[in-house]
Amino acid sequence: xxxxxxxxxxxxxxLASRPENVGLGVMLGLGFGAVALAxxxxxxxxxxxxxxxxxxxxxxxxxxxxxxGIEARKSLAPYGLLKPGMIWLCLFFLAPLWSMVVMSLSSxxxxxxxxxxxxxxxxxxxxxxxxxxxxxxxxxxYAAIATLLTVVIGYPLAYFIAFRxxxxxxxxxxxxxxPFFTSYLIRTLAWNNILADEGPVVSLINxxxxxxxxxxxxxxxxxxxxxxxxxxxxxxxxxxxxFMILPIYVSLEKIDVRLVDAAMDLYSSASQAFRKVxxxxxxxxxxxxxxxxxxxxxxxxxxxxxxxxxQTTMIGNSIQDQFxxxxxxxxxxxxxxxxxxxITIIVLIYTKFMGTEDLA
Amino acid sequence: xxxxFSKRQKAGQRLVNVAAGAALLYIFIPIFVIVLFSxxxxxxxxxxxxxxxxxxxxxxxxxxxxxxxxxxxxxRIALIATIVSTILGTxxxxxxxxxxxxxxxxxxxxxxxxxxxxEIVLGSSLATLFLNRxxxxxxxxxxxxxxxxxxxxxxxxxxARIRGFDWTLEQAAQxxxxxxxxxxxxxxxxxxxPGIMAAALLSFALSVDDFIITFFNAGSLVTFPxxxxxxxxxxxxxxxxxxxxxxxxTSVALMAGAMILGRRRERRHTGTLSK
Numbered sequence: 171x172x173x174x175x176x177x178x179x180x181x182x183x184x185l186a187s188r189p190e191n192v193g194l195g196v197m198l199g200l201g202f203g204a205v206a207l208a209x210x211x212x213x214x215x216x217x218x219x220x221x222x223x224x225x226x227x228x229x230x231x232x233x234x235x236x237x238x239g240i241e242a243r244k245s246l247a248p249y250g251l252l253k254p255g256m257i258w259l260c261l262f263f264l265a266p267l268w269s270m271v272v273m274s275l276s277s278x279x280x281x282x283x284x285x286x287x288x289x290x291x292x293x294x295x296x297x298x299x300x301x302x303x304x305x306x307x308x309x310x311x312y313a314a315i316a317t318l319l320t321v322v323i324g325y326p327l328a329y330f331i332a333f334r335x336x337x338x339x340x341x342x343x344x345x346x347x348x349p350f351f352t353s354y355l356i357r358t359l360a361w362n363n364i365l366a367d368e369g370p371v372v373s374l375i376n377x378x379x380x381x382x383x384x385x386x387x388x389x390x391x392x393x394x395x396x397x398x399x400x401x402x403x404x405x406x407x408x409x410x411x412x413f414m415i416l417p418i419y420v421s422l423e424k425i426d427v428r429l430v431d432a433a434m435d436l437y438s439s440a441s442q443a444f445r446k447v448x449x450x451x452x453x454x455x456x457x458x459x460x461x462x463x464x465x466x467x468x469x470x471x472x473x474x475x476x477x478x479x480x481q482t483t484m485i486g487n488s489i490q491d492q493f494x495x496x497x498x499x500x501x502x503x504x505x506x507x508x509x510x511x512x513i514t515i516i517v518l519i520y521t522k523f524m525g526t527e528d529l530a
Numbered sequence: 531x532x533x534x535f536s537k538r539q540k541a542g543q544r545l546v547n548v549a550a551g552a553a554l555l556y557i558f559i560p561i562f563v564i565v566l567f568s569x570x571x572x573x574x575x576x577x578x579x580x581x582x583x584x585x586x587x588x589x590x591x592x593x594x595x596x597x598x599x600x601x602x603x604x605x606r607i608a609l610i611a612t613i614v615s616t617i618l619g620t621x622x623x624x625x626x627x628x629x630x631x632x633x634x635x636x637x638x639x640x641x642x643x644x645x646x647x648x649e650i651v652l653g654s655s656l657a658t659l660f661l662n663r664x665x666x667x668x669x670x671x672x673x674x675x676x677x678x679x680x681x682x683x684x685x686x687x688x689x690a691r692i693r694g695f696d697w698t699l700e701q702a703a704q705x706x707x708x709x710x711x712x713x714x715x716x717x718x719x720x721x722x723x724p725g726i727m728a729a730a731l732l733s734f735a736l737s738v739d740d741f742i743i744t745f746f747n748a749g750s751l752v753t754f755p756x757x758x759x760x761x762x763x764x765x766x767x768x769x770x771x772x773x774x775x776x777x778x779x780t781s782v783a784l785m786a787g788a789m790i791l792g793r794r795r796e797r798r799h800t801g802t803l804s805k
Contacts, residue, residue, distance in 0.1 A: 190631060190632065193631075194631075194632060197633075209659070210662060247629060248625040248626075248628070248629035248634075249625075249631070249633075251621040251624055251625035252621070252626075252637060254618050254621060255618035255619060255621060255681050256622070256637070258677060258678065259640070259641075259644065259681060262656060262659075262674055263643070263652070263656075265659060266652075266655035266658060269655060269658045270654065273658045273662075323556065324553065326549035326550045327553040327554060329546060329550070330547060330549075330550030331550075340789070342554075344786075345558075346557060348778075348782055349557050349560070349778075351777070351778055351781040352561060352564055352774050352775075352777065352778045353754070353755060353777065354741055354755065355741055355755050355758045355762075356564055356758065356774040357560050357561075359762065359770075360560035360561075360563040360564045360567075361560060363567060364560065364563055366578050369578075369579075408557075408560065411557065440538075440543075441542065465646055465647075466648065466649065468648060469648025469649055469650040469651065470650075471742070472742070472759075475759075486650045486742075489650055490650070490745070493657070494746070499658060506650065506651045506655060509648055509651060510647065510648070513646070513647065513648055517642075517646045521639065521642075526638045526641075526642045529642050529646065
């Protein structure tokens with residue numbers, strides 16, 4: 171008992187002597203309070219209590235900042251600058267995730283009951299994982315293929331800009347980014363023009379009479395390019411390509427060219443020098459790019475909507491349909507949550523090995 | 531490179547060049563198509579097949595009333611959201627790049643999470659929160675949503691731009707008698723402003739173009755991307771391409787302008803230093 175008290179005293183003393191801890195503590199407290207209020211952990215009068223507690227923390231902090239002199243202000247400053255943005259993210263990024271989890275375990279009491287109540291209803295997850303299993307599988311396999319394609323298309327371009335761009339590097343990088351300033355939807359619709367049945371690509375394939383080749387590769391179906399899995403994957407590849415090129419470029423640009431020279435001086439061939447020197451050093455960019463392409467691609471529904479058919483719907487289409495059309499919020503939330511968990515696991519594995527630096 | 535190239539190596543190099551050229555071409559083909567089809571005179575409701583060249587669409591870019599008003603809605607939302615998110619995001623970036631403190635690693639991870647979460651999860655979960663609270667969907671909900679994903683983006687971009695910034699300059703100004711706030715506004719702020727502007731410009735573009743998150747949080751309000759999505763089932767008018775081309779040219783001009791301005795500034799600064 172006495173040890174607890176003395177520990178408490180020690181803690182209090184160290185708190186007062188290190189305003190940094192106060193800054194961190196208040197930031198965590200305010201963030202927690204914000205989530206509690208927004209996600210409705212507390213309701214009615216108790217939410218007033220939480221609000222008062224948060225206000226007290228702010229007032230206390232301001233008092234310490236004024237009373238503690240310049241040193242205290244200096245160690246409080248980083249948390250002070252973080253607070254507004256962090257609280258916004260707590261309110262509108264963290265709290266919604268909680269609401270989503272609660273919603274995913276809810277069910278409607280009756281047929282005419284508009285709003286679902288929390289009932290530990292795991293049935294939603296069963297539906298999400300059985301009825302919508304094809305969509306999940308399709309999402310992840312389309313996204314994986316698209317990611318591979320962005321590597322194949324993007325790597326040579328990033329390599330060229332980094333090692334042979336010379337003084338045109340910045341202009342070339344600008345050219346890579348510029349097209350993506352047109353609207354995402356319109357870019358996707360443009361592929362509709364290009365791949366249309368009467369469009370240039372299909373008629374070229376027809377005049378060359380190589381339709382059979384494309385059919386056997388499963389790229390064309392019934393003489394059409396549009397509304398096929400290939401079209402959807404192609405759209406995903408195109409739309410997220412810069413997310414692959416830019417990180418690869420960044421890691422290639424850091425490479426000291428003399429390393430390649432050294433390898434060649436030691437009698438490696440050009441391809442050996444690439445495989446043993448350049449490629450390993452560019453892996454951080456490659457992995458970051460992979461993450462940055464795979465994630466939005468797996469959650470996308472625009473490409474499947476514009477370029478696909480009902481047999482190519484992805485999980486995004488199903489979530490959107492359940493949420494906005496069927497107003498089946500619980501099942502939509504369960505699907506969102508499963509998607510979120512899978513992606514988060516991938517991200518955490520990534521950050522464990524690579525850190526967060528390359529993602530920015 | 532010092533070693534002589536064998537034929538095979540030269541062929542390999544050429545292969546890389548060709549692949550890079552092809553990739554660049556691939557990136558630009560849809561853009562050519564978008565601009566090209568803004569000059570098309572489509573028969574029927576869908577601007578998909580090339581028919582005849584016409585300047586009519588460019589002469590009447592705003593004839594599609596719904597499309598135009600949707601564009602204004604988008605620009606208005608982007609303006610407000612960008613101002614809010616640029617302020618909040620820049621504060622975070624300054625905190626992270628200027629100070630060393632305990633939680634910075636955790637803050638970094640927390641900032642990256644909204645960027646790596648699928649948009650559909652962000653959109654649908656935020657909409658669930660609003661539904662729980664029976665908030666009316668409209669301008670406010672869209673702006674809140676946009677600020678949410680822009681904050682991380684601005685913070686990360688500004689932090690990257692001011693990495694390696696010499697914070698002792700501010701100290702120097704204070705040693706010369708400037709108050710801390712004067713030192714900040716007269717020395718630090720002008721130097722980090724280009725980075726902030728670049729981040730603001732990009733996040734403005736992100737806001738105007740955002741579709742998935744907006745789709746869940748718009749209610750009956752129609753932004754530019756939502757209008758295109760909704761209309762695409764019934765009608766794809768060439769005016770869409772005209773407005774898209776306009777947006778493209780404007781943002782390219784802005785970006786080029788910012789780049790030239792930044793370079794001139796740099797030259798001026800190094801010029802005064804070398805004198």
